[in-house]
Amino acid sequence: MSDTPTATPVSFAEFPSVTTAEWLARLSRDLKGQDPATLRWPLPDGFAVEPFYHREALAALGGPPMPLPHPVSPWLNVPALQVPTGDGRPEIDQAAAALANGADGIHFVLADASTFAVHYLAEQLPLARTFVGYTVTEKPDVLLSQLVDAAPGTALRGFLRFAPGPVPEGAELADYRTALRRCVRLTTAMPDFRALAVNGAFFGNRGATITQQIAYTISTATALLAELPDAETTAAEVAGTLHVHVAIAPSYFPEIAKLRALRRLWATLLHGFGLPASLNASLRIHAATASWTMTTLDPHTNLLRHTTEAMSAVLGGADSLSVAPFDALFAEANDFSGRLARNLSVLLREESGLGKVQDPAAGSYYLETLTDQLAQEAWTLFQQTEAAGGLPAVRGKVLDDIKAVTTETFRRIASGQQVIVGTNRFQNAKEQFSFHPKKLLRSSAFDVTRAAYPTEVLRLATAMHFERREKKSKRAAVVLLGTNTNQVIMDTFVQMLLPHERPEIAASHPLGTLSVLYSSPEEATLMYATPEQFQKFARFIYQIPAEKQHFIPPALLSSDMATLHEAVRVFGFQEMKVQGYTTEEVLARLQGR
Template sequence: MADAPRSTPVSFSEFDSITTAAWQERIRHDLKGADPETLEWHTTEGITVQPFYHREALAGLPATGLTGAATTDWLNVPTYAVAAADTGHHAIDQAADALQRGADGIFFELTDALAFDVEYLGRKLPLATTYLGYSIRMGAAGFVERLLATGTPVLRGFLRFDPITDHTPDLAGQLSDLRKILTLTRDFPEFRALTLNGAFFANRGGTVTQQIGFVLAAAATYLEQLPSEEVTLAQVAAAFQVQVALNPNYFFEIAKLRALRRLWATLLHAYGLPAEAAADLRIFAATATWSQTTLDPHTNLLRVTTETMAAVLGGANAVSVAPFDRLYQSPNEFSSRLARNLPVILREEAGLNRVADPAAGSYYLETITDQVAREAWAIFQRVEAAGGLPSAIGMVLQELHLVAQTQFQRIASGEQVIVGTNRFQNPQESFDYNPKRLLRSKEFDSTRAAYPSEVLRLATALHFQRREKKRRRAAVVLLGTHTNQVILESFLRLLPIQERLALKASHPEGTLSVLFSTPEAATLMYATPDQFGHFARIVCRVPVDEPDFIPPTLLTADLATMQEAVSLFGFKEFTVEGYSTEDVLARLQGR
């Protein structure tokens, strides 16, 4: 505006300039002889974070700053999941309402694209001008044809159809579908038809360097295999968008997005594409499921705030904030409104859309951006050396599994803090949901960082309730693989240090941990996957020849049946020397 006041340059001339040597000397003085290396932080990415960064840290680093598609004009895009066989009418109605109340676009996660009513969508929303995203696993070409059949002249938004990352069967057929989609949408510059599912790696515990490296590997496969007589290499590159999921590690998540843009330019340069092709990359950032909890769930509001701030400061073009209670509640107006309004507050009240690339020039952020980029490129090269994706998917999944297990152990030992779950727990917490129903639900997300702690806490709460009410039934709760070690480490953390080294517990590798709860007592046990599978079939009365049976997390039966089955299938008791299971569970519950 013409009458807007001019900004005054920021100046701190009243303060004397302090050299790096002076700062280092002050640190040594304040530590009173302690080694400065004790202040270093060693991350799961293998990066050592120093306690002090200085101007000289920028020497030799690549040129700083974000260019191209990174913008301050980021979009607020809520996500709506549409279940199998659902026409999506309810989600579409919610989306139309959200667009009137602060949302800039909508992302539909479609389980069954064929059932989704695109004609109804076209009647409720103007497809040519509304920013709409869709995630699809199968039938993507037919879905795009149905969208265009509504009569819309153009499409705006994106399609996430990533058969490489999502391990979709018939890859050759899916790539053919992608070529058709790129042909159909080549004249729609505001529609990204090739969105990569980088969130897959983040939501399984991958480090920021793994996430970038694996996304680049998927992109390289598409750049090699999609070009044809109908689709050029430049058209493939122009169709790319990357969906990422962000966790609460604030500065590293900012660095992740900045490093991704830097390496994207390197990747496209390797394929002979011009710099402007790399500058056009769009990033769609969503809050992660990996970091969400069902215990003290309002802490999720703090997590998604941190994650969203990291997204917009790191240069995301669109953000999607999940409701804080999505793990255990159906979509509801209260939590959806909080999620939708968070980006509005960051934009309108915090002013995070007023500065382009605010991280540029930060000694710390520029340094870790460079370190993340180097480590991520090394991971990408290693995947390519192993045959690239999808050939190396087994290696990728194994590395994700190892990193996730490491984080589970760090959480159990208290080294990695999840507020409300393994630190500052509320022992008197009353649940806003039915724990039994949640444990029985097939939709309960067991891939999250907090899951081993949660399932033990929920199972223990059920046991104490059953014991107090003297119900004559028994339950077996599947706690998961390797959970006995998590339980032991969590328990040891609560004991005086002199007791920790003397205690031992053992159970074979690869076994499943279970909690056997009777009206009198609770017993931690372990079993092989085959033992538990046969046990679950008997309790659930499922025939042995039923191929698609997946054992539920929570099994209940009368006490006699459960005791006989546990004995028959050879479950073994897990013990901690000197403590009963009840002692262990009561201590973990804060009782």
């Protein structure tokens, strides 16, 4: 039409074009002859990020890739609420208040879906208009049928995530295929509700590299697409109800590229199954700030991490976003931290305008190259995983490979090569905990699958020890620090010593053993034990009969001094040797005393 405004070409003719050779020459001059290659940033994924990128980068990709499609609406702000066993009415009321104050939807994480007040939910949150997500640990089809019954004739909005246990969902299909197929059939006519989740966050929140996260996410989707179709359920119907959950860490640009690479490989996956390309455009990604990178120490730093994580998610193309409260690791849900988490997404959308730009990362020499590299590396790993049998056949190897990465991460944190602000650098030596360390360590809900956990648990345990010593408590305690944490302690301690203070230090303990801290009013001793030794020890202290097979020892065990000291001796715990230093000296130095 004649009155339609036309775009004016952007030109910067007043600035001369600069070639790559000229940029390199300028870099060399500014670096005083040092090779610019020394500025390369090696990623845990096995390749390096260059110090700068130029237009040739896009030529190497075969030209600028097409931008992601512009979303119909900006991402949805979807806070997550933990619902303990019960009817969930208090959490439903919290959800209604959140929706009235900036949230666009709610994600209920249900401890027991069988008792959830579905009809009360439908009364308080009209399900035809409200975006609601549900995470359940069993019988996903039962909850879904209850929702359909509670709002007859209503096309639900939101998603369902079935998380049956501590394994990738796609790796445990045999027992759940019937239930998941029923979920597909119940929601086939609900285009705004996705009943099958591909849980990439499982891998991200256990410390996997970005390449591993993408590859194993695609492997999980492959298992679902291969196993679920039957005479009544087509592959297209399965694909149409899939959505992806991802965890977003603070590494800003790589996380943006992760989501873009995931969308690119999703199209390749669907093509491999002979499914229409239109299904790729309908892929929905639900992003959440990563629990892997959250900290208990100096917890307000989590607000800063969540800011970069949220920006990476929305700039990378997430369709919905959950920002965790900064104190979620140790505090009950509360209005203050919940409001800060909810408003972070509101600020990015309303004040920063991040939802108004189509694929803001498109065309960046750096981000387009990084997206392509991650996609290629992830696809190679995906093919290797499938060639080995795919999920669930290679579940053990997948988890072992992730464990190898996390072990290296713990080493890097201990040595100071990887910084966690407030935890292993720039610590607040006078920090006063807003929680009770003993209660937290005893809590089964305390998340021990985090990068900062080995460092945190040592700090919490030693703080308890010094407090017990000052109060001259008549009891003793054994704190489970984690697997191989003594090596973390050793590495951290050595980094704190001046060169002339570094004698030959004995090896801490055999790999694969558990690290513990024995604490009495008189002394603290770092020890190690096999998992079997600690299991028997914990059963003895808590008088757990042998016939009770499923017993998970708590992280903190306490008893009278005589009983605990004798049990430590009987069950064969070995003292960690730090040549030239007592345990008390090591702990005091680590605590900044």
